[in-house]
Amino acid sequence: MKWVEGREVVDTTGPPEAPARLVDDFTPDLIDVGAHHLCPGCGEPVAMRSILEAVTELGLVRRTVAVFGIGCYTAFSNNLDVEVLQALHGRAPSLATGVSRAAPGTIVFTVQGDGDMVNEGLQEVLHAAARGERISCFMLNNGVFGETGGHLTSTTVLGQRTKNTLDGRNAAQHGYPILLSNLVAQLEGAAFVARGAVNSAGNVARTKRMILRAFETQVAGAGFSMVEILTMCPTGWFIETQEAPAYLEENLGAVHSIGVLKDWQ
């Protein structure tokens, strides 16, 4: 114990003296460098952690290729201990298809934002799902184009303020959001489709199970799998970091509902 700001607290500067086992390390095995320049309170690293933990838990790392789209999360493309193929904005599903078809048996997953997957790359993900490609697409959905500063995407919900919809998205001018997982679930080639979130420890755990199920789907050769992961973006939402988990639930989560939409078994 020690005293900080007049309060007696546990000394957290080093490992405990009493016998204990490590149950979670700073970074998952497959993240080489934890430091990044993403905003305080960003949900994307939280989602990345879960995805990479799943790859390790299933013993897939020596046969996995990750295909990255373009967004804030691209910051992780060159610091993972997983083979990475960098794609263009929206194009990850076609690159992933090329890898998967040319080297069958390779586990391939994509990491894309909502702007990447639902705006620029809508046809790519729909076609890959329709084809039943044996790839797992992970969409980090924060309802904005984060990297350009927080702009309207196809998943932005009505009323949401963004840099280019400062009065809030309205249907007459900006149309309605696309609930991508719901669309993909209707395609016969899609074997597992789910939507999770990382705004609470409980949701992180539930989303992790969805991610594991997506990889299981791919390993089993059952078809296309996708997990949409709602992530916090306090910067893009013009709110404080502490408010982001509730904002996610009340706004994005109220439209893009959390749950498993389709499962092959």
Next chain:
Amino acid sequence: MDGGAGVTLTRGTVVVDVEACKGCDLCIDACPPRVLVMTSHEVNARGYRYPLLLPGCTGCRACSQICPDFVFQVYKYDSPIELP
């Protein structure tokens, strides 16, 4: 968790990488036993406040799983210890 006579039964603990923290506060609400508190004026080299740990940690990993900046290392004691 009250261990009686002013001690708290503590099942786990964390190591905090203070300099990695960006003061987002997500861990505070995520912690089920609510044993994390942010500093009020102490800041790290980049100017962010960071979490302090009170007795009563259960080693549940909620903090490490919700933290965007890989600040936490989580341990579970072989046997619960008592902390003041």
Next chain:
Amino acid sequence: MTVAQLLEGSEAIAEAMITAGCRFFSGYPMTPFTEVLEHMAAKLPEVGGVCMNAESELEAVGMAWGAAATGTPSATGSTGQGLSLMQESLAEITLARLPLVVLNMARAQGDYYQATRGGGHGDYRHLVLAPMDVAEAVQLSQLAFDLAAAWRNPVVVFGDYYLAHTAQSVEVTSLRTKPADRPDWALDGTSGGSGRAKLISPLGSVKRRDDVGYDLAAHYAACARHTSAMLTSVPPLVELDVPAGSEVVAVAFGTPARYVRAAVRQLRSEGAAIGYVRPITLVPFPTAAVRSVCAAARVVAVYENNQGQMIDDVRLAVLGDAPVEFIGGLSLDSSGFGIAPDLDVATLRLRLEALL
């Protein structure tokens, strides 16, 4: 032992690519590229390869990108308009240092700028091979794979409607004596978890070691050095027929060059002092060869089926030693796809005679 067969250009190119080791092809139907896709769809699976019927040109080039990253000899293509759609990806594939063969089965128009300069962003160059007939297409399609693999760079094979739909008796003989090894930069997952997992990216290939991201300047500088080495090391190919004392030298590329050559030979048989040059590699352009045979000419006449594109490179090669005149022009049939009315020896003769 190979046997001579009467093959349409599209089929011959498909056979040549397969012979060269191509095991991944992706494409979208578009005239006059469509038949290449048809042949690859039928033939590639027979040799254990994969042909994907992509839902768009963007997805076609994307799939080829992914396949190329696994070290599989890969190709895609389209016609000029379809290649226009692929430009961003082609630029980034080049910056990612990936081998890829790209077919341009052009319509009538000789889109020289698109092929040689590219329409994408950034400092990148593609090698460009322009066959004149089906037999040459069989050779150059194979050479394209060797060059792409050797230089880790896309190579364009510039064909057209005429080539695609002309049948010629050809033997598709392999140019290679042994199959290529799988490159060590290729992705297959196995370097994952080793501490040195591979990365293929247009932004660089060096993994971060602290919180600093990509070093773009270093990567682009390395790409520039590689491009420079490629352009100066790949031997330019050119067909030269310029007797000493030629007063007029005609320059043309691709299938129209057969007509220009025929017109030149006809005029020469009647006593004209006329020569003919046909660049076969458009990149690297045979600058030195063109310069040496044009320096003493009275006029250099460039024929191409566009408003004047290759003429720029001819002027750069000649560098004022002789005047360079344009005798080409956009010549299209009513469909816009097919055989240009200008592809007629009599028509071309008149234009050359006017300069003699």
